[in-house]
Amino acid sequence: MTSLLEGAKKLVTRGTDIGARIEGLDAATYAARGRLDDSVVDHAQAVIDRATGRLRLSATHTVVAIGGATGSGKSSTFNALTGLELSAVGVRRPTTSWASACVWGRDGAEELLEWLGIPPRHQTTRDSMLDSGRRGADSELDGVVLLDLPDHDSTEVAHHLEVDRLVGLADLLVWVLDPQKYADAAIHDRYLAPSADHQDVMLVVLNHIDTVPEERRQSMLDDVRRLLDADGLDRVPVLPVSARQGIGIAELRAEIARRAAEKQSTRARIDADVRAAALQMSEAAGDAPTRVLSPERVSALDEAFAEAAGVPTIVDAVERSTRMRIGRATAWPVVGWLSGIKPDPLRHLDLDLGADGRQLTGKGRSSAPQVAQVQRARVDTEVRTLADDVSSGLATPWVEAVQRASVSRLDELGDRLDAALASAAIEAGRLPFWAGLVRVVQWLLVLASLAGLVWTGVLAGSGKLQDADTPQVAGVALALVLLVGGIVLGLVLGLVCRLLVARTARARADEADHRLRGAVAEVSHELVVDQVEIELAAYTAVRNGLSRALA
Known part of the structure; x- marks a missing residue:
């Protein structure tokens, strides 16, 4: 290219940079390859080759x-x-x-x-x-x-x-x-x-x-x-x-x-060749303004992919599983034992959070909700709508290129969604630090209640429950205080924990939703958005290159 520019400098007149024009046509030709008609692109390439060849020779x-x-x-x-x-x-x-x-x-x-x-x-x-x-x-x-x-x-x-x-x-x-x-x-x-x-x-x-x-x-x-x-x-x-x-x-x-x-004929001939080739390519490429994908259209596509991946279903299961796990750990022990009988919502989907409660794992394709026919239809509709929307007004070759690119990798949808869900790190099953403290307190209250129950029974059996010598709190036997207080405080603590558990489960579900949707959005971008944006970038490169060639 150095020799091209050196040759072009000898032929630049009236502010016309032949080297820049050729480079513009070359950039447009490169971007148009495989998108515009081969005969048009091949002709432009031949013009570039002739022009660069001529510029390297005697001026x-x-x-x-x-x-x-x-x-x-x-x-x-x-x-x-x-x-x-x-x-x-x-x-x-x-x-x-x-x-x-x-x-x-x-x-x-x-x-x-x-x-x-x-x-x-x-x-x-x-x-x-x-x-x-x-x-x-x-x-x-x-x-x-x-x-x-x-x-x-x-x-x-x-x-x-x-x-x-x-x-x-x-x-x-x-x-x-x-x-x-x-x-x-x-x-x-x-x-x-x-x-x-x-x-x-x-x-x-x-x-x-x-x-x-x-x-x-x-x-x-x-x-x-x-x-x-x-x-x-x-x-x-x-x-x-x-x-x-x-x-x-x-x-x-x-x-x-x-x-x-x-010494103008060589310059004029190259100018004419480049301009003619650029005009021919411009006619084939169309003169529609360049464009980019709108955030709203991309968001709609991400939402369709998220539904196809079953993200709403998984998030709901994560919330219920989190509520169950933390609730079981912080509830009154007897209630916790009973709740352990219920199946984990995530296991119902053949999913698990792993030993540390941070990673969705499962058993192959059945790990996540299958891409249902209705959900796949919505994905196809959103992909088609996105392609139609962004290619509206473009010349036929670019419309076809955008549409072709938008569906070129959709066959990978199922496997890529599975991999995305498996790679999303979520903290749904890990117990919060306060759950351990609550569990200790609950067991202390259980022990206090049991101790109060046994003590009360002994006192009642010996007739000393109301005896003045029996330890009392505010005129009530300490044994009764332990029994009743342990039960009441355990129930109150359980109610408070239920509120905390609900709040934590919702927060964990929101975090899981954010991470899962982020992972799925990467798939939608890789399979569709990036492919379409490559075509839009190619169109922009063609238009910019032709503008330089026709300057």
Whole structure:
């Protein structure tokens, strides 16, 4: 890329950074691969490759290609410009089988000719000793690489391919028309009209002007002008010449020399290529504004995934299990023993909190509630709604890309939800610190009550329950105080603990809900949201890249 930028700096004019344009198109092409039509992306990549290849080569040479139909005088024009009989001339059949090149100023042109694919046997250096008319280094065509292309209407397929290849590589195109066939659809439909974006690097020559009566020449030129305007080539000059008589050759040579001297044709050609490819890709990509997923739509998707994972059911079971576990530990021991008969709600779901009460574990796919048909239908609906919502207004290829990405990993839903639930650390089964203290107090109250019961029985049996010598508290026998007080305080403590247990269970359930939903949200993002956002990011990259390419 360094050589690309160095080459581009030599061609930057009027604030136009060719390197930045190419990089923009390259970024758009990379992001569009696999999303837009392959033919569009491949064409853009070919433009990038040609542009970077050209920028690495000589910036002092201008490649001028002369093209035309059989009998148009294309090769005669080439010979007239070079001053040498380098190309065979024919009227009735194609005589130019392969492109020939004439170079003014060989220094630095070897790599350029190699890039153009012109074999050495078809190359001529104009300032060699073959050129007896050379005027030293002051030749007006210094830096020109003039190409004589095969006839574009040749019956040989190889000729068509060679013309198309070199037309795509030339810096300046000179199309030679014949007075009898200048309206031929073959050249207008195949080469001229499709090149409207390249008209600043084109010239049109009406050859054999000597065969047209003088009084008809201007009207014929006007007709050619009309046809070019209809092709969208309103800025392309039309030059009347006669290669045989030498009419207009000096003017044509001067125009080519002027453009070569300005060193603008290479830049203009690359600009036109990049712009045309960017416009084609822009048309395929659409011009809808870039967008991101709305938080509301993502939240709705997360909720659907949470329901599919059975999070509400698990959270409810966690709350009831926590209430049961802590309640059993803090209740009046007799009540706790009775509550131990009830099954744990989590075990009913074939789930367990593990030895430390912090991790959901189970036995395979049955560990969590299965993804029911209704819940899976809701997931599918939310995924489809999310894709439709975010892709609304985009061009068809991007709508299809977003929809395809949104469901690309949904087959992993069940396994990924299981793994997410198993990885969520929740503290539902761990007893709070105060539960141990309450348990100690409850047992002390039980022992006090039992001691009071036994003592009361002994006193009542000996008739000393009301005896003044019996230990008393506020006039009541201490034995009765222990018995009644132990029971009453145990019941009161049990009621207080029930409130604390309910509060703790709710808090643990809320924490479990938060952690489980967070784990499930990671799954929804990995399977759907991230996939969609990749497509949206690609669309943004395409739009931004094309904006740079068209700047």
